[in-house]
Amino acid sequence: MSIELSIINSVTIRDSKVYKNGQLIFKSEPDLVISKFLKGIYRDQNLKYPKFFKMDSLSKFGYLGVEILTNANIQDKETALIFANSASSLETDEAYARTMAEFPSPSLFVYTLPNIMLGEISIRHQLRSENIFLVSEAFDPALFIDYSRGLFQQEKADKVLCGWVNLHNNEYDVFLWEIARSGGIDFNEEELKKLYLPTHE
Amino acid sequence: MSRNYLLSDSIISPLGFGTLENLKAIQNFDSALKHHNNSKFFKNGYYAGLIDIERINDEFSKHADPVKYTKLEKLLILSIKQVFDQSNSVDLNATGLIISTTKGNIDLLGTGEFSSDRIYLWKMAKIVAEFFGLKHKPIIVSNACISGALAIKTANDLIEARRFSNAIVAGGDLVSEFVLSGFQSFQAISPKPCRPFSNDREGVSLGEAAAAVLIGPDFSKDQGKIQYIDAVTANDANHISGPSRTGEGLFKSINRLFERNNIESSQIDYLSAHGTATNYNDAMEAIAFDRAGLNNTPVNSLKGYYGHTLGTSALIESIITKHSLLKDKLYASLNFTASGVSKDLNIIQDHENRELSLALKTASGFGGCNLAMLLKKERI
Known part of the structure; x- marks a missing residue:
């Protein structure tokens, strides 16, 4: 009774480069500080969304990934979000902890939960849809597959955006993809690994 | 299934x-x-x-x-x-x-x-x-x-x-x-x-x-057991740290859950709310419950007993809901004095024995997330 699902688009942000559907679309000089790299993508994509500048870096990665993945337009407002990473919000946790000695910063504290990224994406695209944030040691394709199949099978969504958005100690690894009932490559573990792992060179 | x-x-x-x-x-x-x-x-x-x-x-x-x-x-x-x-x-x-x-x-x-x-x-x-x-x-x-x-x-x-x-x-x-x-x-x-x-x-x-x-799954012949029926989440798409003033996401999660399972609000015997006791959260919940027609449903928050236990809270509250259903017992919403929300709610003021079958558990959190879940007692 397993249903057929398709991957219709994917985005990878890794090593100062941004790829959409395997094509390099943006490249910055290597070893640029992350905030500048993120701003570079924002400018290159010609985005106009002032809330971007208030976000922490983890949310910026998620927001930018979704804008690129969807050409900044999600039509199906029931599109579900299934996101995961390995380091949770630890990058911002550490930044917040540094403020605890003097004045604990409420604007940092609010970003000390990884699912805030889902809130940012939902606000941007006005999605009042199914959301979940999961944490695993490494990218776990089977977990995304099992959870999204459940949403399709239970008819809780017709489209799902999945994201592996990890950031810690200035290392980032971002991979997003869109799943629909048809129209792309098969949504299975093997295809997902192929999209996640290639060197793109 | x-x-x-x-x-x-x-x-x-x-x-x-x-x-x-x-x-x-x-x-x-x-x-x-x-x-x-x-x-x-x-x-x-x-x-x-x-x-x-x-x-x-x-x-x-x-x-x-x-x-x-x-x-x-x-x-x-x-x-x-x-x-x-x-x-x-x-x-x-x-x-x-x-x-x-x-x-x-x-x-x-x-x-x-x-x-x-x-x-x-x-x-x-x-x-x-x-x-x-x-x-x-x-x-x-x-x-x-x-x-x-x-x-x-x-x-x-x-x-x-x-x-x-x-x-x-x-x-x-x-x-x-x-x-x-x-x-x-x-x-x-x-x-x-x-x-x-x-x-x-x-x-x-x-x-x-x-x-x-x-x-x-449960293959035992126990007299009563608590079945997970369904759960729905919905984002407010409103603010990352403040709840929606219209209770949009919470209402939507409850409404979808009811529609999917052909449930009317009057069938809910007990509502286990989030109830953190912040001004905005409780006001938001009251508005969402009112929109969902849950004004008369006995409701409590367990935060007066435990405080807000964050990632544990909705799990503890689901476990207590399970035992409420099994014992046919409504527990008082501790530390409640007089209503401080804009909509009528039926806050449980004292422990009460009452036959219970269907319960609704809700939760809301930072990032605009909301969840509604149905639990049901199955009698054999």
Whole structure:
């Protein structure tokens, strides 16, 4: 009774480069500080969304990934979000902890939960849809597959955006993809690994 | 499709080590919320529910060396151990572990205690899974204050996907300086024990706790059992730290849940609310419940007993809901005085025996997340 699902688009942000559907679309000089790299993508994509500048870096990665993945337009407002990473919000946790000695910063504290990224994406695209944030040691394709199949099978969504958005100690690894009932490559573990792992060179 | 049930459970909190002790404390209107003076962020102290580390170590040393595990790991392990002890013939190779937490071992940050990878949620989960020799890689749900109930939904959905045949859902969070200072920076901490839905409410009280429940099919011939029916989440798409003023996401999650399952609001016998006792949250919930036609449904918040236990709260509340249904008992919403929300709600003011069959559990959290879940008593 397993249903057929398709991957219709994917985005990878890794090593100062941004790829959409395997094509390099943006490249910055290597070893640029992350905030500048993120701003570079924002400018290159010609985005106009002032809330971007208030976000922490983890949310910026998620927001930018979704804008690129969807050409900044999600039509199906029931599109579900299934996101995961390995380091949770630890990058911002550490930044917040540094403020605890003097004045604990409420604007940092609010970003000390990884699912805030889902809130940012939902606000941007006005999605009042199914959301979940999961944490695993490494990218776990089977977990995304099992959870999204459940949403399709239970008819809780017709489209799902999945994201592996990890950031810690200035290392980032971002991979997003869109799943629909048809129209792309098969949504299975093997295809997902192929999209996640290639060197793109 | 086989149905899943809330089977054996455990709550480890300041109110007791085990669900029975917790239920007895609630029956006696006991509260975990006591005055403490151990935080540098509160000149005059603060109210919270803290678990005595001596008691944790006493209990834990019956099973393993308390020095080798963090406070939260010990709480999670003790809780899961109680579930295993009550569950005959659980196959460790076919049982998943789903951990619900917001901050995990955040109290270790910058201390140099334990190895530095212990701060990762997956590492903490791995240590707990290894303690019990569970074969499946643990899964962590970290979705703010709806995590505990969302982990039950995740268990159900992954059992349906045949990832495993049953799952332990375990939740835990601590009252750390990290979290205390953060809520204080929002000026969200109540100077008195929290008073959900009351007109004199002044904010949240935090609490620490761990809880666990076995989710899976039930082939026993028990007289009553509690079935997981369905759960729906919906985002407010409004604000990352403040709830929607119209209760949009919460209303939508309840409304969708009712529509999907052909349920009318009048069929709900009991509503277990989130009720953190912040001004905005309780006001938002009242508006959403009003829009969903739940004005007359008996409702409580358990935060007056436990404080807000973050990633554990919706799990504890689901476990208490299970026992409410089994015992046909509504528990009073502790610390409620007079209504302080704009819509009529039927707040449970005293413990009451009443026949119960269908319950609605809701939760909301930072990031604009909301969840609604249906639990039902099955009579044989």
